[in-house]
Amino acid sequence: MNKSMDTSLNPIPGEGIKAGLIRLAEWLSAIMAWLLALIWIFPLLYAFWAAFHPGEFATRFDLNAPLTLEHFYSAWQQAPFMAYMFNTMVITGLILICQLALCTLAGYALARIEFRGRAIVFALILMQLMVVPEILIVENYQTLASLNAIDTYIGVGLPYLASAFGIFLLRQTFKTVPQELEDAARIEGCSELQIIRKVYVPLAKPTYLAFALVSVSYHWNNFLWPLVVTNTENSRPLTVGMAIFGAPESGVDWPVICAGTLISVGPLLVLFLLFQKQFVQSFMRAGIK
Amino acid sequence: MTSAALKPGLFRPNLVRQAQAWLLLLPALIFLLAFTHLPTVSTVWNSFFSTSAGTPVDFSTENYQFLLEDEVFCQVLDNSFWYAVVTVPASMALALAMALWVNSKLSGKAALRLAYFTPTILPMISVANIWLFFYSPEIGLFNQILEWFGSDGYNWLGDPDLSLPSLMVMTIWKEAGFFMIFYLAALQAISPELYQAAEIEGASRFRMLRRITLPLLMPTTLFVLVNAILNAFKLVDHLFILTKGGPNNASNLLLYYIYENAFSFFDTAYAAALTVVLLMILVVLALLQFGVLERRVHYR
Numbered sequence: 001m002n003k004s005m006d007t008s009l010n011p012i013p014g015e016g017i018k019a020g021l022i023r024l025a026e027w028l029s030a031i032m033a034w035l036l037a038l039i040w041i042f043p044l045l046y047a048f049w050a051a052f053h054p055g056e057f058a059t060r061f062d063l064n065a066p067l068t069l070e071h072f073y074s075a076w077q078q079a080p081f082m083a084y085m086f087n088t089m090v091i092t093g094l095i096l097i098c099q100l101a102l103c104t105l106a107g108y109a110l111a112r113i114e115f116r117g118r119a120i121v122f123a124l125i126l127m128q129l130m131v132v133p134e135i136l137i138v139e140n141y142q143t144l145a146s147l148n149a150i151d152t153y154i155g156v157g158l159p160y161l162a163s164a165f166g167i168f169l170l171r172q173t174f175k176t177v178p179q180e181l182e183d184a185a186r187i188e189g190c191s192e193l194q195i196i197r198k199v200y201v202p203l204a205k206p207t208y209l210a211f212a213l214v215s216v217s218y219h220w221n222n223f224l225w226p227l228v229v230t231n232t233e234n235s236r237p238l239t240v241g242m243a244i245f246g247a248p249e250s251g252v253d254w255p256v257i258c259a260g261t262l263i264s265v266g267p268l269l270v271l272f273l274l275f276q277k278q279f280v281q282s283f284m285r286a287g288i289k
Numbered sequence: 290m291t292s293a294a295l296k297p298g299l300f301r302p303n304l305v306r307q308a309q310a311w312l313l314l315l316p317a318l319i320f321l322l323a324f325t326h327l328p329t330v331s332t333v334w335n336s337f338f339s340t341s342a343g344t345p346v347d348f349s350t351e352n353y354q355f356l357l358e359d360e361v362f363c364q365v366l367d368n369s370f371w372y373a374v375v376t377v378p379a380s381m382a383l384a385l386a387m388a389l390w391v392n393s394k395l396s397g398k399a400a401l402r403l404a405y406f407t408p409t410i411l412p413m414i415s416v417a418n419i420w421l422f423f424y425s426p427e428i429g430l431f432n433q434i435l436e437w438f439g440s441d442g443y444n445w446l447g448d449p450d451l452s453l454p455s456l457m458v459m460t461i462w463k464e465a466g467f468f469m470i471f472y473l474a475a476l477q478a479i480s481p482e483l484y485q486a487a488e489i490e491g492a493s494r495f496r497m498l499r500r501i502t503l504p505l506l507m508p509t510t511l512f513v514l515v516n517a518i519l520n521a522f523k524l525v526d527h528l529f530i531l532t533k534g535g536p537n538n539a540s541n542l543l544l545y546y547i548y549e550n551a552f553s554f555f556d557t558a559y560a561a562a563l564t565v566v567l568l569m570i571l572v573v574l575a576l577l578q579f580g581v582l583e584r585r586v587h588y589r
Contacts, residue, residue, distance in 0.1 A: 022494070033390040036383070037404035040466065043419045044407060046430070050422075102317040109313035113306060121314065128325045130575045134523050135544065135567055138551045138560045139328035139335075162320035192309060221412035223526040224544075228552060239414045243529055246418040254422050261415040272410050280406060283467075284474035 051259040071259035075245075078256070081263050083233045084241035091156045091226070091237055092219045098161040099215060100208065106162070107170030108196050112182070122171075128164035134224050141228055151231045159225065166211050173207040174200050210282035213275070220268050238264045329568065336561040352562035361538050361546070362563070368453055369543045373521035376460045381513055383465040385506070388472030389498075402473075409467040417530035420459050421446075424531070449539035452532050456540050459527060464520065468513050475509035476502070515578045522570060543567055 049057075051072065057065040075081070109115075110122055133140060140159050141150075149155035177200055185195045201208075223239040230236040242264050246257050272279055339351050356362055391402045408416060423430040424445040432442030445455045479502065487497045525545040528534055534541030534549065541549075544567065551560035 029390070030395055033387075033395060033401055036387070037401045040462065041404040041407060043416060043423070043462075044411070047419050102320070105313040106317035109310045113310040113313075115307045115310035118310075121318070124326065125317070125321060127575075128321055130519065130571045131325055131329055131568065132519075132523055133324055135564065135571070136325070136328040136332065137548065138557055138564060139332050140324055141551070142557075143323065143328065158320070159324040162317040162324075164321070167317060192313075217410050221410075221414075223412070223414050223529070224548070227529070228548075239412050239526075242412070242414050242418065246414075246421070246530060254428075257418050257422070261418050265411050265415050268410060272407075276403060279410070280402065280470060280473075283409075283470040284477075 047258040047261055050255045051262050053255070055253065055255050071255040072263065075256045075260040075263060079241060079245045079260060080233050081238075081241070081260070084236060084238045084264070085267070087153070087233075087235055088220060088237040088239075090153050091235075092216055094153055095157045095160050095219050096212060096215050098157070099163045099166050100212070102162050103166030103170050103211075104196060104201065106167045107174055108200060110167065111171045111174035125164050125167055128162075129168070133159035137225060137228050140225075144229055150229055151235050153235055155229045156226050156235060156237065160219065163215070166215070169207055169211055170204060173204045177203050209278060213279055213282040217268065217279075332561045332564045332568065335558060336565045339558050352559050355559065356562055356566070361541070364538050365541045365543055365546045366566075368539075368541055369522065372453065372457060372460075372542060373518055375454075375457050376464065376521055377514065377517040379457075380461045380464040381468055381510070381517060383461065384468035384513070385472050387465060387469040388476055389502075391469070391473055392476045405466040405469055407466070408463050409470075413463065413524065413526035414530060416463060417459070417527040420527075421531055424455055446532050446540075447536055449536050452536060452540040456527060456531060459531070460521075460524075463527075464517065468517060471509055471513050472506065475506050479505050511578070515574055518574055519571070522567065543570075 052067050052069070053065045054068050054070070106125070110118065110125075136159075144150055144155045144158065147155075149158065181199050181203075182195055185199050190198060221239060222237075223243070226237050227240050227243070230240055233241075242260060245260050336352050337348050337350065339349065387401075387405045391398050391405070395401065422428075426432065426442070426444045426447065429442075429445070431445065435442045443451055446452050483501050483505075484497060487501060492500070522542075523544060525542050525548070528540065528542060528545045532540040534545050543563065547560050547563045547567065550556050550563060
């Protein structure tokens with residue numbers, strides 16, 4: 001008894017070294033964390049640097065370098081960013097609205113109605129999680145060509161209107177809604193659609209926000225499919241526009257490309273910085289089943 | 290269940306309820322059938338016909354025979370394999386480290402999280418444009434840094450030995466923050482009591498990480514693994530900006546090769562055969578996820 005008290009008062013000599021080592025490890029870990037963060041944010045910081053300073057400073061760091069907006073001006077002159085931005089917004093919005101509507105209906109049916117073949121239908125829907133539309137560009141292009149929907153907003157959106165991911169998320173959320181709420185609404189004489197709108201949708205708001213943020217950032221950034229189905233400024237989104245703008249053949253110089261890049265990611269970046277917490281939480285919510 | 294018996298819906302004929310379910314599902318199912326299931330089937334079907342030389346050939350395995358002889362295809366498959374084998378574990382390991390840091394007691398974790406996550410929300414095309422400058426041969430940033438150390442630098446994207454690794458580096462940078470989110474969610478779901486109990490028993494930090502954190506992260510790791518492999522096969526946007534698959538297909542990936550065949554060489558039948566290969570890879574992945582792995586990993 002006496003001995004054990006002694007050790008607690010005067011720690012054995014090894015303890016001090018051990019504590020020191022632990023502190024050193026923590027220090028190293030913190031340094032690595034910040035170093036990694038610096039590397040991860042660097043390309044974006046660099047884009048800001050190059051875009052806001054005269055061309056000769058693109059490869060030279062100097063705190064006294066003058067600020068300029070000339071690159072933004074020439075980027076704006078050289079590519080129809082307004083049209084691209086408008087197209088991206090329309091396409092992203094169109095896809096989101098349709099997804100929310102279709103996924104709500106399907107998610108409700110799968111969560112709350114027992115019907116024959118439910119398991120098979122659910123499995124068929126989940127297939128889209130693996131076989132994403134990008135992979136089927138060859139066939140989907142031919143489908144859209146036969147619908148005369150090439151180079152239209154509808155064409156860019158069609159393959160994405162029903163989202164297996166959205167259906168899955170909403171089904172999981174709707175399953176947690178207490179049955180009593182639905183029963184009460186039914187007794188009050190609500191129709192099926194009214195029940196969905198008044199009981200289920202309000203209770204699933206966080207899920208809707210999570211899905212909306214994931215969907216918007218996905219379609220704002222989507223490239224391959226829009227590249228395939230768009231031909232002109234009439235429907236070309238920002239990503240495809242940026243690919244043409246940044247191509248070496250177009251002979252645009254670096255600072256201007258950086259300025260164009262910042263213009264194209266600007267709205268999304270502002271949205272992200274404003275709602276950073278919701279963004280991260282939404283992606284997290286979307287990640288856990 | 291008395292409340293269920295009271296439910297007016299139950300008094301309705303079951304058939305009406307069934308019809309309702311199908312009506313609610315119909316809009317989503319139409320789009321899924323039209324753009325996922327039917328194209329999958331017709332891809333397989335079309336891969337057995339030839340569109341070359343303009344004369345429709347009868348049902349044949351010509352495309353698949355060509356597949357076996359096509360050296361570019363072999364190289365593309367090899368590239369895709371190594372691309373996945375390198376980028377997936379690397380970005381997952383970094384993601385785990387990031388999540389542990391962001392979830393720890395480090396000061397300024399919000400800033401760390403912001404830095405790690407930002408590449409995820411930027412379009413691949415835009416970041417590829419920035420990285421193109423980093424990699425460019427003469428004025429590029431990497432070569433300028435190497436110049437300080439007296440090196441002549443490399444032609445990162447033009448050298449057949451370096452172009453694919455260069456793509457990998459950028460991919461790891463782009464993807465790690467995204468996977469971090471999943472690990473972060475899983476870490477926050479672990480009960481703090483487990484760590485308290487371990488602390489009472491005098492377990493070291495490292496031991497807690499190995500015996501509590503990592504095992505509890507297993508389901509997340511598998512989820513992320515499958516998604517990471519899927520991403521490695523479906524994300525080829527950066528190729529359009531950085532290498533276009535070159536030089537001489539040294540950095541070409543399967544989906545980009547499909548695109549080239551369909552929209553540059555206009556050989557849709559061969560593109561269909563290539564798509565079938567990609568679909569088969571995905572089927573294997575799906576089986577892995579829903580079959581073997583999900584049954585083996587049960588911690589909840």
